[in-house]
Amino acid sequence: MGKHVARPDRHLAAEPQDHDFLILQSPVPIVTLWNEDGVMIYNDAYSDFAGRRHPGLLGSKVREGWPEVADFNDNVMKVCFAGGTLAIPIRKWSSTAPASRPRLL
Known part of the structure; x- marks a missing residue:
């Protein structure tokens, strides 16, 4: 497996083994x-x-981990929780901006 494998199971409500x-x-x-x-x-x-936000981002709540894009998330x-699907235009994102803030390129 990869170099950053971790599973904060205390947050999970489902059985994610195959998915993980x-x-x-x-x-x-x-x-x-x-x-x-949104763990x-x-x-x-x-x-x-995730850049400098990793590894602290792993297992965190998405709204807290990426507050600048909270509306998107x-x-x-x-x-998705309502059973719908999303079509998001393909865009190039960068998380190498100052303070590791994601931005559209």
Whole structure:
């Protein structure tokens, strides 16, 4: 497995073993948001995106971990928890801005 494997199981309400394995093995940055708090579980590729926020971001609540994009993440959780799907235009994001703040390129 990767160099940043961790599972903060105390936050999880479901049985994520199979799901975790697929995420952790992917070379593509993937983050999942668990429960109504949006507890973040992600893979090595996402840790690169998270930049200096990693490893503290792992297992944290998405609204607290990425406060500058809280509205975006609130919408993701609202739609997905209601059983909907999202079509998000492909954009290039950078988390290497000052203070590791994500920004659109």
